[in-house]
Every structure is written in structure tokens, then in C-alpha cells.
Amino acid sequence: MQKHDMTWMLLISLMAFGSANAEDDAIHIRTLAASCAACHGTNGNSVGGTPVLAGLDQGHFTSQMLAFRSGERASTVMHRHAKGLTPAEIEQLAHYFAAQPRTAAITPTPVE
């Protein structure tokens, strides 16, 4: 076995045997939450057009995600994203975004 494989395997097995759960979830959620950035901005600080998720009330976040899933709240695209997540992930995302500070929107300036 190549050495680099062993390094990663060790990291994964650390994961499996006895490492702190909250920390593992944090790693899982930071990349999942960051994939929302394409529409909702870095750490949920939307720079316009879509809702800001940073600092959103956890209960509100969860209820909206569940409403997108069930179709109770009509959406253009959020039902697709909400349906692909587990209830636990939605809870953890709610917690994650609630904890993000709101920051001023920064948009890159076009060269033109």
C-alpha cells in the first residue's frame, strides 16, 4: 500500500474510532454549508437577490427547509436542495448558519 493511502486511511479510521462527534459533524457541515455559497454568499452572507442565511433564526431556518421539502412553501429551486438533505443535516445547517456573523456584502469589481 502506498504511504499516502495509509495517511488518509488513518484519518478515516480516526473518524470511525472514538473521535469527538461534534467535531466530525462540523467538518461535514462546513463543506455542505459552503456549497450553498454559490447562491447565498460566503457563510450565508448573500450579496443580493437571495435571502441572507447568516444569523438566521434556527427555528425559522428549519421550518423553511422542511416547508421546501414538503412543497408547503413554493420555491423555484430550494425544494431540490432541501429534498437531498437528511433531517439531521438540516438541523446542523440551521445551527451553523445561525452562528455565522452578518458581514457587509463584498462584490468583486468588474474590470470594465
Next chain:
Amino acid sequence: MAIDRRDFLKFSAGATLLAHPVLSFAKARTRGRVVVIGGGYAGATAAKYLRMWSEGTIEVVVIEPNQHFISCPLSNLVLGGSKHIGELMFAYDQLKSQHGIQWVRDEVTAIDSQTRTVKMTRGQLSYDRLIVAPGVDFIYDQLPTLQGIDAQIAVPHAWKAGPQTVNLQKQLMAMADNGVFVISVPKAPYRCPPGPYERISQVAFYLKQHKPKAKIIALDANPEITSKKGLFTKAWADLYPGMIDYRPNSSLVDVDIATRTVKTEFETVKADVLNVIPPQRAGKPAQMAGVVNIDKRWCEVDFLTYESKVAPNIHIVGDAVSAALPKSAHMATSQARICASAIVCAMNGQPIDPSPVFANTCYSYVTDKMAMHVAHVYRYDAAKRVMVAAEGGGVSDKPSEQEGDYAQYWAKNIWSDVLT
């Protein structure tokens, strides 16, 4: 297991920055250095999130030959006339200064994975880990007449946004009122699955207003429209009736540059404006790194880390990755963050995420204002060891102006995320 835990904490050992005329970085006390080749959606995102998530403890150097970032997403709107190319071009200044990313404007000429060194035209850099985000390279083996700068000026690909996009736009503007625009679509996989069909829509939008007698012939090497098929088919029939002649199973076998004439296995078609999107493979730096191991075209990676399956310490993100995943900008950024997160964990001696999940969306415009989406959440399948689309994904019911607005907001937010 025989490996010492300290082994993966030792990454910073031996990281020396070799001479480069434009570089005078003091060697910071860091956990190690990651060199990122390419400042597109994938590379820029990897660099930013490595700095953010390591809280500045990983040194990041990006090597990018171009002065500006130019977005491929929305570049078809330049052909339709509702965007100017300058609106899609951005400086890298904010990204660099906000996150303390070191930047080398140069071209990679060689990669030595044994000594962990990247050579450029003006110097070299050593790395602890390398991220290769090279985008795509065009394959001209089947279409040799298209190789060469003059040929590509006469027959643009416009599949990397910038001067090529402007060239194609100018040719369309100069075309006779009853002219024929011919577009060739390569066999999948290629960058941006719905992109060619969005382009056909945008050219039709332009022609309908300015040259309504003109025609579009689409020669598609694929057996059918590869993405959002029902939506494009209906949009073309509703919005541009009689204008678009779509021909599936039409691979090019020859291109005559001077007369803008193409041959497929079945027919010869003459164009007034010809746009050949060539077949694609992983960009040149991936070839130099020796990580292009699938069909001599794409790079096989571990989807938990995006590390190459054939070369240790070399990670590949973005369009160059071999995967049953759409080669989209959003996908490139999602892959880049999984990779960045795994590298931060490795350098911190923390466990990595054994089951990554991320969202992907791709909007396509059928007019200047109306767009539609394809969106999925992708989840790691531990048995198959690949990313698999979760239940609940899919496409819009129909194109709409509301989604046209959201597509602009998507662009604004992803540009802000990637470039600031």
C-alpha cells in the same frame, strides 16, 4: 497501523521557496505549503477556503497565467447581446489581499512529483501538496486543420470566455442577413453540459431580432441534447420556430477553414459563421503532473480528498476530474472545498469527512431574461466510492423570468464567494 500520528503533522518540513523573480515571500511559519495551479472557479475557491479554514496556517501560492478572471457562466449572453464581456472580467486583487494568498502570474512548464516541484517559465516552487485545477484542454487529433491560432480565429471555439467570445459575437454581427450559423457540439463529457444548447438559444435570440432570415444548424455528436433536453426542445419550438435545425449523431470528420465547410459521416455543411466546440480533456498542467489516467483524458480521484489515484500529494479539482458529475462552475467550487477541507484536516491531524455532501445548480438562459435550472444534491456513496445524485433533484418545469433573475443572483454570489 504502523504509521506514526506525527507523520502527517510533518508537512511543513522542507518547504523552501525556490528562486522566482517576482517572489520575495518570507518563509512563514506554517503547517505547510499548498501550490494551486489555476485561478479559475476551482483553483480560486480552493485557495480561499484553504486559507479560511486553516486560519492562515497553511501557506497558499496560486499560479495563474492570465491577468483576469473571466467567467464562462453568463458568457453566452454576450452572444445574445444582453451582456458585455467586461461585466464578466474581474481582477484577483480582493481575493489575494483578503486572504493572504500568494500569487504568481506565470505558466507552468513542468511538474516533478518526486521532488515536489513545479517549474514555471520564470522560476520554480516546491510544495507539500499540489492542487491542479487546470480546466480543459482541446483535443485536435480528429480535426487537425483546427490546430493553430489562425484557424481558431477563423473558426472560434468560444469555449473559454474572453477574446474568443468577442470574436464569435463579431462574426455573428457581420454575418449576412440570410446567413447560416453552424455549431458543432462534441461528445460528452465536455465542460458545461447544457452550455452548447444555451449558446444555440442565445444566438437564436440575437438572430431573431437582427437577422430573422438567418438559420442555425446544430451538429451534435451526441445521440440527443445532453442536458435539459425537454426544456430546450420546447423553448426552441416556442421562441424560435423554424430557425434551429438540430441534427443528432453528427460528429465532425473534417473542417475546411477557408470555406467554413464541415463534413460529418453523412453530409457536408457550409457555414457563414462556424463555431466548433472541440472535444476536451484535462488541462495541460494535469498532463504534466502525470495524473490523466482515464482514457488519456480525465483524472481519477478519491472523492473524499480529490487526491489523484495515481500520484500522492497531487489533488485535482474542477472540470479535469473524471466523474459522472456535470462539469459546472458550481461543481468545481464544491469539489475545491471538499479538497481544501481534507487538506486542512490532514495538515491539522484531524479526521476528514467520510461522507461529503454538496449542492450543485446550473442555470441556462433561453432569452435575455428567461432561464431554467438543473439542480441536485450529491452525496458520497461509500460502497461505490463516488458522488451520487440524491432524490429530489431535477430541472425547472419551464423557463421563467424569475429564474432569469435568480441566475443573475447566482452569478453575483458565486463571483463574490470565489473572488473576494
